[in-house]
Amino acid sequence: MNKNRQLKEAKVSEIKEKLEKAQSVILSDYQGLTVEEDTELRQKLRASGVEYKVYKNKLVTLAAKELGLEGITEFLEGPVSIAFGYEDVTVPARILSDFAKTHKKIELKAGIVQGDIYDAEKVKQLAAIPPKEVLIAKLLGSFKAPLSNLAYVLNAIKEDKENQAAE
Known part of the structure; x- marks a missing residue:
């Protein structure tokens, strides 16, 4: 097996592990954020115990399919960032939603909350809790x-x- 395939398989298993472990997973479109804005967002998420990653959509799709979360794959188009919340299910949605109020370039796309797929509207409702x-x-x-x-x-x-x- 070539090295590239091994790396991809390792990434897919890493993504699967994070998806299984997380209480909530929020997908957002981050295109257009400056480096400073992205750094500010990452600091806010990290301070609240939320992990923020960007993976290749194809790898996330493979991991989601292996976990039976095919419904999320329709939201994996274009640049997508993923916030993994491991404790309070509302924290990632709330931080991203608050950040989106002052930074119009970020847009909530979807989420997974305890195994259920949420569209953008449900994610916004979750953020309001x-x-x-x-x-x-x-x-x-x-x-x-x-x-x-x-x-x-x-x-x-x-x-x-x-x-x-x-x-």
Whole structure:
């Protein structure tokens, strides 16, 4: 087997491994970004634990087909970058979407979230979901409000009984 084929097979297995391991995978068109803009985007993604790569579309297509993700191959045309999110499924979509608001050259194309194929519109909806920390804070706040109200009512009853006993 020639060396070129071995290198391609190694890349395909690397891509397969990343696709299997990632909680979410976001594809975007990055054509037209300057080196500075691309560096800025990569730094933001890296700081959030997101891996950002550019592979040959043919190699990604081969890896996707081997994993049964053929639906993603229609989005692999032209220059495509891939963001692999390994923890919070919303992080890659949110960072890319926020970046696209100020840099019109980047465009969300599609995604894979826990094995499901998302089109660009669903990826944008995913990006709109607040971070996990915000959702947890909201949940805890919703637990706290009824407890605070209960404590207020119980305190009012106690004060009312103390006032009646004092009279």
